[in-house]
Amino acid sequence: MSEDALFPLELVQPEAYDAEPRLIAPGAVHVPGWLTSEQQRWIVGRFGEWTQGPVPLRAATLPGGRRMSVRTVCLGWHWQPYKYTREATDVNGRPVLDFPDWMVRLGRKAVADAYSSVGVVDGTLADPAEDYTPDAALVNFYDDGAAMGMHQDKDERSTAPVVSLSIGESCLFRFGNTETRTKPYTDVELRSGDLFVFGGPSRFAYHGIPKVLPGTAPTDCGLTHGRINITMRVTGLS
Numbered sequence: 001m002s003e004d005a006l007f008p009l010e011l012v013q014p015e016a017y018d019a020e021p022r023l024i025a026p027g028a029v030h031v032p033g034w035l036t037s038e039q040q041r042w043i044v045g046r047f048g049e050w051t052q053g054p055v056p057l058r059a060a061t062l063p064g065g066r067r068m069s070v071r072t073v074c075l076g077w078h079w080q081p082y083k084y085t086r087e088a089t090d091v092n093g094r095p096v097l098d099f100p101d102w103m104v105r106l107g108r109k110a111v112a113d114a115y116s117s118v119g120v121v122d123g124t125l126a127d128p129a130e131d132y133t134p135d136a137a138l139v140n141f142y143d144d145g146a147a148m149g150m151h152q153d154k155d156e157r158s159t160a161p162v163v164s165l166s167i168g169e170s171c172l173f174r175f176g177n178t179e180t181r182t183k184p185y186t187d188v189e190l191r192s193g194d195l196f197v198f199g200g201p202s203r204f205a206y207h208g209i210p211k212v213l214p215g216t217a218p219t220d221c222g223l224t225h226g227r228i229n230i231t232m233r234v235t236g237l238s
């Protein structure tokens, strides 16, 4: 009997995966399959260019000396624990790449699509969507065994939403609360092409990536292994 017959696709689909946009917490929306495979492949191509420098993909070193397992390249502003700088002073001192215009447009569409897909019309969330102008992106690469502990994105001076895009292997995304690193939280599977937006009451929620699921990258996404995650943010810096 062939492997396909032994392991039919529907049996290996994790039950937790949502096919429809879902409000995970107030202000936090998961939109499965938001990027087409063509868009994913194109972004993977850009990722290859970004990692050529001037600042290479690097694992940030946390205060205390521990190195993150995720490697990052930044656009617009360089993030290092725990601040934004124009030059990568913790890597090679070189200036960070510009934040591309196409990504501003993509971020705007992401916020508008995410909130409208779940019928959010509350002004505090919908207004920023009109002129959402991200100026920093952290582009993370998760290689074998990479994970990210529970943390808040709080080095920005703006409360505008964070836009997250995933390409490559699926992962478990743990989306928690604004008070503690622990429960209550919701575990969401993020797959290649998925969009996740968190703003409004969820903007400063703790979140993390307990694990990436090896071997789950779709053949047409442009990545054969590993996971790319792009988070766009509005720094509020000038």
Ligand code: SIN
Residues within 6 Å of the ligand: 138, 140, 148, 164, 166, 173, 207, 208, 209, 229, 231
């Ligand atoms: C992050 O919180 O910066 C990354 C989230 C993710 O990889 O999906």
Ligand code: MN
Residues within 6 Å of the ligand: 151, 152, 153, 207
């Ligand atoms: Mn984060």
